[in-house]
Amino acid sequence: MTERDVAALLPLTPLSFQILLALADEERHGYGIMKEIDRRTKGRMTPATGPLYLAAQRLMDNGLIAESEKRPAPELDDQRRKYYKLTEFGRRVAAAEVERMAHLLEVAFEKQLVEGQVEIKQSEPATTAEARERMAPDLEKG
Secondary structure: OOHHHHHHOOOOOHHHHHHHHHHOOOOEEHHHHHHHHHHHOOOOOOOOHHHHHHHHHHHHHOOOEEEOOOOOOHHHOOOOOOEEEEOHHHHHHHHHHHHHHHHHHHHHHHOOOOOOOOOOEOOEOOOHHHHHHHHHHHHHHO
8 A cells, every 4th residue: 555545545534543542552453442442541532332333444444454363262252252453555545544643743733732742752652641640731821
């Protein structure tokens, strides 16, 4: 897939992006994806099963995720579960979406929709809470 193919899939829906994020660090089944999204968003986004599986199917159709062959031990597994994994193309699309959103954030700060500045360094991963702590002094001024 080319970079043009990547751009054609942007912007991602919030649910599609959350699914890609959930699969970025490990393979998961649908319910595991739902729980990861709920955990990571602190309950602000709790997808219902119907929309989640429709979005997952679209992501599979576009080659962003694939069904995983890996399964847990049979005594820990339910054979009806479908496990998903992020494809290399899906990782490229997710990275392009992050870049797109980062640009939007830069513009928002330039336009002074929010005061302050958020610095994100690849070598120093920050959680949302850490980013908010860094921004807190600037946000309190406004």
